[in-house]
Amino acid sequence: MATKNILIVPGDGIGQEVTAVGKKVLDAIAAKFGHTFNYDEALIGHVAIEATGEALPAESLEKMRKSDAVLFGAVGHPKYDNDPSAKVRPEQGLLKMRKELGLYANLRPIKLFDELLSASSIKPEILKGADILFFRELTGDIYFGEKGRKNDGDTAFDVAEYSRYEVERIGRKAFEAARTRKKKLCSVDKANVLETSRLWREVIQKLALEYPDVEVEHQFVDSTAMMLIKNPRRFDVVVTANLFGDILTDEASQIAGSMGMLASASIGDGTGVYEPIHGSAHDITGKGIANPLASILSAALLLDISFGMKAESDLVISAVDQVLKEGFRTVDIADANTKPENILGTEAMGQAVLKFL
Numbered sequence: 001m002a003t004k005n006i007l008i009v010p011g012d013g014i015g016q017e018v019t020a021v022g023k024k025v026l027d028a029i030a031a032k033f034g035h036t037f038n039y040d041e042a043l044i045g046h047v048a049i050e051a052t053g054e055a056l057p058a059e060s061l062e063k064m065r066k067s068d069a070v071l072f073g074a075v076g077h078p079k080y081d082n083d084p085s086a087k088v089r090p091e092q093g094l095l096k097m098r099k100e101l102g103l104y105a106n107l108r109p110i111k112l113f114d115e116l117l118s119a120s121s122i123k124p125e126i127l128k129g130a131d132i133l134f135f136r137e138l139t140g141d142i143y144f145g146e147k148g149r150k151n152d153g154d155t156a157f158d159v160a161e162y163s164r165y166e167v168e169r170i171g172r173k174a175f176e177a178a179r180t181r182k183k184k185l186c187s188v189d190k191a192n193v194l195e196t197s198r199l200w201r202e203v204i205q206k207l208a209l210e211y212p213d214v215e216v217e218h219q220f221v222d223s224t225a226m227m228l229i230k231n232p233r234r235f236d237v238v239v240t241a242n243l244f245g246d247i248l249t250d251e252a253s254q255i256a257g258s259m260g261m262l263a264s265a266s267i268g269d270g271t272g273v274y275e276p277i278h279g280s281a282h283d284i285t286g287k288g289i290a291n292p293l294a295s296i297l298s299a300a301l302l303l304d305i306s307f308g309m310k311a312e313s314d315l316v317i318s319a320v321d322q323v324l325k326e327g328f329r330t331v332d333i334a335d336a337n338t339k340p341e342n343i344l345g346t347e348a349m350g351q352a353v354l355k356f357l
């Protein structure tokens with residue numbers, strides 16, 4: 001029995017709706033296993049800008065640092081998407097949080113629940129058995145390099161930069177994970193063009209000498225994008241840079257049926273942050289139809305990785321599995337075989353999972 005302080009950071013759009021469900025699942029686990037989970041909440045993103053003028057107020061950051069783990073929702077608001085001149089933007093809150101908390105490793109497990117084989121737009125025979133663990137570097141690359149305008153604003157630049165140290169620490173995490181899985185690691189770069197990628201490859205090659213039991217391959221990002229759809233089963237652990245990882249994991253979410261199914265863990269030296277990979281989805285915000293399973297699966301990752309509660313985490317995952325086996329779906333993962341009465345909204349899907357806990 002443990003006592004833990006969990007910070008709930010719902011953020012924007014459907015982040016609010018799905019995180020509320022993720023928290024209920026954590027509550028149910030605490031009750032069942034006799035743990036005490038204390039909760040606090042903090043603002044980030046558009047809601048934080050509205051309340052304080054900043055995308056990540058100092059108070060929120062302080063609360064994150066002090067908590068044992070963060071359950072995160074999403075950030076973003078459509079009003080900024082078509083306003084490139086906005087100085088304060090919701091996403092800045094997310095990036096600052098990653099940097100300030102030193103969350104350099106973003107784990108994105110892509111695993112298809114068998115029940116959802118027909119929910120994907122990819123053929124079931126190609127998908128069946130696919131199980132990939134992405135390690136996306138999260139605090140470097142073109143996201144955090146120097147950026148700006150020159151020539152009176154007519155030219156813009158974003159600098160991509162990586163140090164040996166940054167590549168090595170994410171590489172190590174990926175090698176360690178590969179050891180616990182199929183001992184296969186694919187490192188993705190664009191070393192035929194980019195200097196940062198040539199450094200990346202050099203560092204991974206050198207690390208490989210320390211992990212002779214892990215079979216390493218290097219692939220270019222463009223051909224990886226193609227192979228992910230052509231033959232996803234050929235991948236096990238994949239490690240890549242920030243921007244490539246951002247793009248490849250959205251693509252890979254289709255292997256899991258829907259973006260609404262994918263959870264992620266961002267870890268580093270301090271507090272871990274757990275969040276769905278989907279965004280704030282303002283097109284469906286407030287309709288009560290968002291899929292809460294990614295937030296629930298994020299809670300499962302939180303239990304396992306930050307608290308070492310493997311049994312608790314496995315129970316959450318098996319409850320999700322049961323719910324899908326019973327035929328329940330949110331609208332994003334429903335298909336022609338789903339009975340209309342089995343299509344559930346956000347809250348009802350949460351209740352269905354709670355029933356199996």
Ligand code: IPM
Pocket residue numbers: 075076091094246277279
């Ligand atoms: C993600 C998101 C973020 C990113 C955005 C919201 C800044 O797409 O977590 O994948 O690009 O990292």
Ligand code: MG
Pocket residue numbers: 246247250
């Ligand atoms: Mg993304």
